[in-house]
Amino acid sequence: MDNETEEPQIDAPEEDEYTLGRKAVAAILDAVDRDDRDTLVALMEPLHAADIADLLEQIGSYERTRLIRLYDREFDGEILSELDESIREEVIGILAPHVLAEAVRELESDDVVDLVEDLEEPQQAAILGALEDADRVAVEQALAYPEGSAGRLMQREVVMAPEHWTVGQAIDHMRNADTLPDQFYHVILVDPRMHPVGNVTLGRLMAARRDVPLRDLTEDMFRVIPVTQDEEDVAYAFNQYHLISAPVVDDEGRLVGAITIDDAMIVLDEEHEEDILRLAGVGEGSLSDSVAETARQRVPWLAVNLATAILASLVIAQFEDTISRYVALAVLMPIVASMGGNAGTQSLTVAVRALATRDLTGSNVWRVIRREALVGLLNGLVFALVMGAVGLAWFGSPGLGYVIAAAMVINLLVAGVAGTVIPIAMEKFGIDPALASGTFVTTVTDVVGFFAFLGLAGIVLL
Amino acid sequence: MDNETEEPQIDAPEEDEYTLGRKAVAAILDAVDRDDRDTLVALMEPLHAADIADLLEQIGSYERTRLIRLYDREFDGEILSELDESIREEVIGILAPHVLAEAVRELESDDVVDLVEDLEEPQQAAILGALEDADRVAVEQALAYPEGSAGRLMQREVVMAPEHWTVGQAIDHMRNADTLPDQFYHVILVDPRMHPVGNVTLGRLMAARRDVPLRDLTEDMFRVIPVTQDEEDVAYAFNQYHLISAPVVDDEGRLVGAITIDDAMIVLDEEHEEDILRLAGVGEGSLSDSVAETARQRVPWLAVNLATAILASLVIAQFEDTISRYVALAVLMPIVASMGGNAGTQSLTVAVRALATRDLTGSNVWRVIRREALVGLLNGLVFALVMGAVGLAWFGSPGLGYVIAAAMVINLLVAGVAGTVIPIAMEKFGIDPALASGTFVTTVTDVVGFFAFLGLAGIVLL
Incomplete structure (x- = not known):
């Protein structure tokens, strides 16, 4: 604690109303340090589970363990849901079995699915074992759907009504229901074969007279999500069509659950995180990973980069004679390569992003490449x-000026084409363009840059 | 049209159920080409406004103009809302004044705000003039709030109830209301001074008996958004706390509107887009910008990169003698710089992303830098x-091996530190770290890489 507060504060990022301040964190860690359970609980009480999870991610492993042990029975299941995967296992390992059991029993079944799907076998079994029978069956059924599918994302509890019902029948039915889902915004109308045929928003239901038929109130915008659909496509549909909730159907088109916009928003956020980190070659890392783990995650991309850098060096090596006679070339050659790399990254990022948002399609692919x-x-x-x-x-040499100018034109033209064609081709072959394109594009611009500059220099200057 | 279909199709990205296929686009453009209004309207009828907007963005400017003129009176206001800013002005310019007036009159006032806020004065006046008086006043009041604030984002129509009401009173009130907002999920409870004191979800309201007091049904999670709050912070709060809708209050804490999750999702998506494009130095561009406009947008970053590349070349120039005696150095030096640049970009991206998600705060800044x-x-x-x-x-030289190894250690260590400290410092000084950090980090790794490698070589090898 002490050396934390003694450190200079000049580099601390701005704090705002949604971030726990240094002082609040210091007070909490101080209570932990003094084993003062009452103060700790009092300090944590006003915090949202998401903020407590952030706090646990931001402190060191030793303090984390002590805090969790002291906080103990107050530990809420939602904190587990909010925790980053990288430390979720660690935290579950620290919790006493009865605390863990109590915590997961509070959660909705779709949150439990999200919680257990990435856990190792023994931890997964421990959590499933703590659930009541009905909940465990629901979680196991959800886990039977493929990872990253709508089936994993949906909640199984839906509010539905036969399509011929009136507003009054629907309201009476809901008022008499034992339990209603935690979050629901629509009544889903179904036909006798359980196929969803329309959505009625609660707002419209509320405003209508009791004798109005539900089917007169359905929304214009109605999309049904197949249970096997990729969660990325689900998020896209919510974002594109401004959906609030959508029914999920099985292979025969029967209603099996519903997905709400808050789940879609989380997926969208994760997809963005993945794209931005993959573009930089950082993989799946998180700030709470250990040094060794982080270093290991970054090695593959650095190794690929080393291989491509050596390839570029092999090109340079072909021109050793030229360079030894004209050292100015060694001084100027990184400029051509660097400009090509930057221009290529610009084109690449625009293409990767446009592919992700589906603004780049079969209809405009040639126009975009040309552009x-x-x-x-x-x-x-x-x-x-x-x-x-x-x-x-x-360098006072017009020849050198011509050479670098010509190499620049060639390399930036190549950068624009490679930066667009490579991610499109990756996507075509089913490889995530965010993950793999960067290396290829900079390899192309390095090789072309050095070859064009040194090759032209060999012809023009010598 | 013709040369479009003759082009090879091998590079076309995958099509899926949410993307308009090449054939559908071809059929639409064919109808436009034949001036066949009935077929065009029939083909466009099943499309969502968001898909029509995407189509307009993806086709060329000539076809766009012809399509819009032919489609004419069918043109829906929502298409305008969904259009990318870059071609929105163009499309508004093409629409006949009476079609434009009809189109904007269908929109909710918050959508009109979003539509007009970036338009030039004459177009803005044309749209405001087309609105009915009450709507125009609402739009003008919203425009009085700062750009990018909660006030611009919120809808002014809210459903509220005095805190002492019962479920029955609230339902009767809603049923008798002339109009209710298009989208609402909560009834906001207010005290006599119009301060919001709680939210009741429609689902809970529906399920409760008529004599239950509303205040017994309020949600645990209740956050109030100040009307001047930055939309980025609003989106963060929705994402962090899984809000569905939140009341917006003025300086005195009085209810002035509400923001719903779908608006927050759009902001979150825009912020991500901005971050990813800024990291690549691409600015605000869009696929539908012209060639000249796109080239112009990318020049600043390329110019900055040129300046830093020249700086790196100046470092190399200090070692011309060394290089001329030992040309292998020219072959190997780009490897050290390239590895440093990549490692720096990895650290930088993690830091920029963590700052955006507020996972990097005053509490863990030193731990992250150390890591x-x-x-x-x-x-x-x-x-x-x-x-x-x-x-x-x-090259068969142990000395060269030692030199490149030492330079590699130095540059990757510097890359890790610079990649983290620079974005944190940028954020501290109020500059978007996504925008400015990349240049600084690669400048540092280029300069350090060349200096360490060539400097050590001068000492060890000569």
Whole structure:
């Protein structure tokens, strides 16, 4: 604790109303340090489970263990739901079995699914064992659907009504129901074969007279989600069509559950996280991973980068003679490669993002490739002028100016094309373009950059 | 049309159920080409406004104009809402004034706000003029709030009830109301001074007996959003606390509107888009921007990159003598710089993302910096061994192996620290770390990489 507060504070990021301040965290850790359970519980009481989870992720492993042991019976199941996967297992291991059992029993079945699906066998069994029979069956049924499918995401409890009912019948039915789902926004109308045929929002139901037939109140926008659909597509549908909740159906089109917008929002957020981290070659990491684990996660991409950097060096090695006679080339050559890499990354990111949002489709793929090629050519010409002038001014050689200018045009044109075609091809072959494209694109721009610059120099200058 | 279909199709991205297929697009464009209004309307009829907007974004400007003129009176206001800003102005310019007026009159006032806030003065005036008086006043009041604030995002129509009402009173009130908002999920309880004191979900209201007091049904989770709060913070609160809707209050804490999760989801998606594009130095671009516009948007980042690449070249120039005596250095030096750049980008992306999700705060900033430094050191040692061996094997010089190994350790350690400290410092100074950090980090790794490698070589090898 003490050396934490003694450290200079100049680099601390801005704090705001949704982030737990340093002082609040310090007070909590101080209570833990003094084994003062009452103060700890009092300090944690106003915090939302999501904020407690963030706190647990941000403190060190030793303090985390002590805090959890002291907090003990107060530990809420929702905190587990909110925790990052990387430390969820650790926290579950720390909790006493009866505390864990109590915590998971409070959760909705879809939250339990989310909680257990990534756990190792023994921990998964411990949690399933703690559930009541009905809940355990529901969780096991959900786990039978493929990972990342709508079946894993949906809640099984839905409010439905036969399509011929009136508003009054629906309201009476709900008022007499033993339990209603925690979150629901629609009554789903079903036909006699249990096929969903429409949604009635609760707001409309509320405002209508009792004798109005439900089918007169259905929403225009009605989409049914197949239970095996990928969660990424589910999130896309919610975002594209502004859905609030959608019925989920099995292979025969029968209603088996419902997905609500809050679940879709979480998936959307995770997809974004994955895209941004994959583009940088960071994989699945989280801030609470250990040093060794983080280093290990980053090695593959660095190794691939090393291989491509060596490839680029092999190109340079072909021109050792040229360089030894004209050392200025060694000084200038990284500029051409670097500009190509940057322009390629720009095109690549636009393409990866457009593929993710489905703005880049079969209908405009050629228009986009053409556009990126022209953008590369145009910016190549702009920076050819600039670098040609710099080359001339710096080394006093018009030849060198021409060479670097020509190499710049070639490399930026290639960068625009490669930055667009490579991710499109990846997607076509079923590989996540965010994951794999970056390496290919910078390999292309490095190799082309060095080859064009040194090759032209060999012809023009020697 | 014709040269579109003749093009090879091998690169077309995968199509799925949420993307309009090439054939559907071709049929629509064919109808436009033949001026066949009936077929066009029939083909467009089943499409959601969001899909029509995507279609308009994906086709060329000439076809877009013809399609819109032919579609004419069918043009729905929601299509305008869904259109990307980059072509929204163009489309508004194409629409006949009476069609535009009809289209915007169908929209909810918060959608009109979103539509007009980025338009130029004459177009904005044309749309405001088309609205009925009450709607226009509502839009103008919303525009009085700062851009990107909760006030711009909220809907002004809310359903509220005095805190002492019962379920029956609330239901009767709603049933007798002339109009209810299009989307609402809660009844907001207010005290006599119009301060919101709790939320009752419609589901709970529905399930309760008529004589139950509303205040017995309020949700545990209740957050009030200040009207001046930044929309980014609003989206964070919805995502963190799984809010479905939240009341918005003015400076005196009085209820002035409500924000729903679907609005927050759109903001979250925009923030992600901005982050990912800014990290790549692409700014605000969209696929439907023109070539010249796109090229212009990308110049600033390329210019900054050129400046930093020249800085790195100046470092190399200090060692021209060394290189001319030992050309192998020119072959190997890009490897050290490239590895540092990649490792720095990894650390940087993790830090930028963690700042955006508020996982990196004052409480763990020093732990994260330490962790990234250690990860850099560890991976530096791994790749020092690999590159030392490669250098030795390739050029048969143990000295060269030692030099490249040492430079690798130094540069990857520096990359880890710079990749973390720079974005944190940017955030501290109120600059978006996604926008500005990349340049600084790669400048540091380029300069350090070349300096360490060539400097050590000068000492060890010569």
